[in-house]
Amino acid sequence: xxxxxxxxxxxxxxxxxxxxxxxxxxxxxxxxxxxxxxxxxxxxxxxxxxxxxxxxxxxxxxxxxxxxxxxxxxxxxxxxxxxxxxxxxxxxxxxxxxxxxxxxxxxxxxxxxxxxxxxxxxxxxxxxxxxxxxxxxxxxxxxxxxxxxxxxxxxxxxxxxxxxxxxxxxxxxxxxxxxxxxxxxxxxxxxxxxxxxxxxxxxxxxxxxxxxxxxxxxxxxxxxxxxxxxxxxxxxxxxxxxxxxxxxxxxxxxxxxxxxxxxxxxxxxxxxxxxxxxxxxxxxxxxxxxxxxxxxxxxxxxxxxxxxxxxxxxxxxxxxxxxxxxxxxxxxxxxxxxxxxxxxxxxxxxxxxxxxxxxxxxxxxxxxxxxxxxxxxxxxxxxxxxxxxxxxxxxxxxxxxxxxxxxxxxxxxxxxxxxxxxxxxxxxxxxxxxxxxxxxxxxxxxxxxxxxxxxxxxxxxxxxxxxxxxxxxxxxxxxxxxxxxxxxxxxx
Amino acid sequence: xxxxxxxxxxxxxxxxxxxxxxxxxxxxxxxxxxxxxxxxxxxxxxxxxxxxxxxxxxxxxxxxxxxxxxxxxxxxxxxxxxxxxxxxxxxxx
Numbered sequence: 001x002x003x004x005x006x007x008x009x010x011x012x013x014x015x016x017x018x019x020x021x022x023x024x025x026x027x028x029x030x031x032x033x034x035x036x037x038x039x040x041x042x043x044x045x046x047x048x049x050x051x052x053x054x055x056x057x058x059x060x061x062x063x064x065x066x067x068x069x070x071x072x073x074x075x076x077x078x079x080x081x082x083x084x085x086x087x088x089x090x091x092x093x094x095x096x097x098x099x100x101x102x103x104x105x106x107x108x109x110x111x112x113x114x115x116x117x118x119x120x121x122x123x124x125x126x127x128x129x130x131x132x133x134x135x136x137x138x139x140x141x142x143x144x145x146x147x148x149x150x151x152x153x154x155x156x157x158x159x160x161x162x163x164x165x166x167x168x169x170x171x172x173x174x175x176x177x178x179x180x181x182x183x184x185x186x187x188x189x190x191x192x193x194x195x196x197x198x199x200x201x202x203x204x205x206x207x208x209x210x211x212x213x214x215x216x217x218x219x220x221x222x223x224x225x226x227x228x229x230x231x232x233x234x235x236x237x238x239x240x241x242x243x244x245x246x247x248x249x250x251x252x253x254x255x256x257x258x259x260x261x262x263x264x265x266x267x268x269x270x271x272x273x274x275x276x277x278x279x280x281x282x283x284x285x286x287x288x289x290x291x292x293x294x295x296x297x298x299x300x301x302x303x304x305x306x307x308x309x310x311x312x313x314x315x316x317x318x319x320x321x322x323x324x325x326x327x328x329x330x331x332x333x334x335x336x337x338x339x340x341x342x343x344x345x346x347x348x349x350x351x352x353x354x355x356x357x358x359x360x361x362x363x364x365x366x367x368x369x370x371x372x373x374x375x376x377x378x379x380x381x382x383x384x385x386x387x388x389x390x391x392x393x394x395x396x397x398x399x400x401x402x403x404x405x406x407x408x409x410x411x412x413x414x415x416x417x418x419x420x421x422x423x424x425x426x427x428x429x430x431x432x433x434x435x436x437x438x439x440x441x442x443x444x445x446x447x448x449x450x451x452x453x454x455x456x457x458x459x460x461x462x463x464x465x466x467x468x469x470x471x472x473x474x475x476x477x478x479x480x481x482x483x484x485x486x487x488x489x490x491x492x
Numbered sequence: 493x494x495x496x497x498x499x500x501x502x503x504x505x506x507x508x509x510x511x512x513x514x515x516x517x518x519x520x521x522x523x524x525x526x527x528x529x530x531x532x533x534x535x536x537x538x539x540x541x542x543x544x545x546x547x548x549x550x551x552x553x554x555x556x557x558x559x560x561x562x563x564x565x566x567x568x569x570x571x572x573x574x575x576x577x578x579x580x581x582x583x584x585x
């Protein structure tokens with residue numbers, strides 16, 4: 001008779017599940033603060049030497065489901081998620097915005113998150129910004145794709161600017177979303193994870209956490225399966241769940257946690273987005289330069305944001321809203337194509353739940369957001385025309401004008417899932433409290449996009465990292481230092 | 493005896509389709525198979541959205557091939573090699 005092998009057991013002060021934007025930051029800050037930390041990451045460690053700058057190759061390697069996670073609803077929305085040390089920061093565009101003050105005010109008002117003020121979060125943001133070398137893209141590095149959008153925005157008098165990014169020594173390889181070949185992008189896999197390890201944290205990749213263990217309302221640790229075989233149990237009085245907005249609610253639900261309010265897995269916001277192309281007289285070579293380097297925020301108050309997007313020919317071939325000979329003709333003019341993205345701060349809300357162990361993501365675009373896309377697409381066309389475009393290709397079927405586009409005709413992607421374990425000071429309305437501790441489970445915290453209770457209207461990685469920084473210092477019982485140097489003095 | 497060069501475009505597309513979750517994977521395999529045949533292409537041409545998707549998939553594979561991308565000014569191998577060289581020279585991770 002075979003006996004089930006006993007799991008390997010590790011004891012630690014803190015177990016962090018996930019090494020993305022939230023998990024890596026909490027792990028590094030806690031380890032540097034003197035805590036013994038174990039990080040369990042489901043995905044692999046990626047070797048930058050194997051980054052090939054070929055989109056299809058890298059999609060299959062760096063993304064969950066090859067980047068083909070899709071929502072169910074009208075329209076279906078492609079929701080690419082990173083997988084491995086670094087999480088989605090490994091494959092995002094690197095754009096960094098602080099949480100807009102109006103959003104923080106709304107969180108205070110609607111979700112009772114009174115401690116999350118602009119002033120209180122300022123040292124958290126400053127600390128992350130220093131750690132990730134965040135700075136504004138220069139016009140030279142932004143490339144000619146950004147120059148097209150800039151010319152259009154200036155002609156129309158629309159508010160615009162160059163984006164701030166977490167990059168150092170960037171040479172404009174043009175493939176941020178497919179693994180930065182120069183390691184210029186300061187994703188958390190090469191910044192916070194090494195810091196955590198240098199401070200003594202154990203980082204275990206290929207560890208699929210099955211359950212968070214809680215006894216009598218108090219965290220006891222986690223159980224995981226290892227890709228290398230066998231089981232692992234981490235015994236820890238503090239567990240930080242940071243599996244991302246799609247997978248955190250699934251882990252909590254199968255652990256029997258976080259369900260009291262009925263909000264777990266609900267309130268999913270995505271920032272749905274679409275792209276448009278323009279055929280220019282000039283050579284653009286859109287992939288030479290930083291793909292997301294420029295923004296137009298003229299319509300931000302309406303929930304519409306334009307941000308740069310670009311890629312190599314194979315990426316564009318998939319995104320062009322054309323087929324047959326028109327597609328072939330447009331691709332033949334690839335060097336003259338410009339591309340830009342349009343993102344909506346959504347009112348629509350979706351949900352995520354497990355079916356046979358996999359996430360089922362439901363999301364229906366409400367009419368209010370459809371209207372935003374219609375307006376946004378028309379303005380995108382104006383932007384390109386003002387820049388001198390010969391032709392504009394919007395993400396719509398042929399013959400459908402933006403004003404008449406129904407939801408089903410929109411060709412959407414989304415990159416910023418948020419809200420499925422939302423923070424709310426009131427246990428009956430949220431999954432975690434203002435300190436990101438699970439309502440009803442002492443010692444279990446959540447540190448990823450799932451706690452963000454509303455759409456931000458801007459890219460969320462800095463918000464997630466700032467909240468993670470605040471959580472780490474809260475657990476250490478210290479104020480967040482104003483500078484990196486000050487933090488080292490404290491930990492010595 | 494010369495060895496046949498690998499078709500990176502076709503291999504890349506197959507890996508991409510294999511990485512998709514079910515039931516998308518089966519659907520994508522069917523679309524790719526149809527789009528690769530003239531009769532299948534004609535059939536797909538009747539539904540614009542599906543036609544665009546199938547067309548985009550095959551085109552993605554086509555332009556993943558270094559020779560086809562190079563004709564449009566994109567040299568993935570050079571970009572990757574520059575990255576490796578910079579990381580070595582400057583001690584980047």
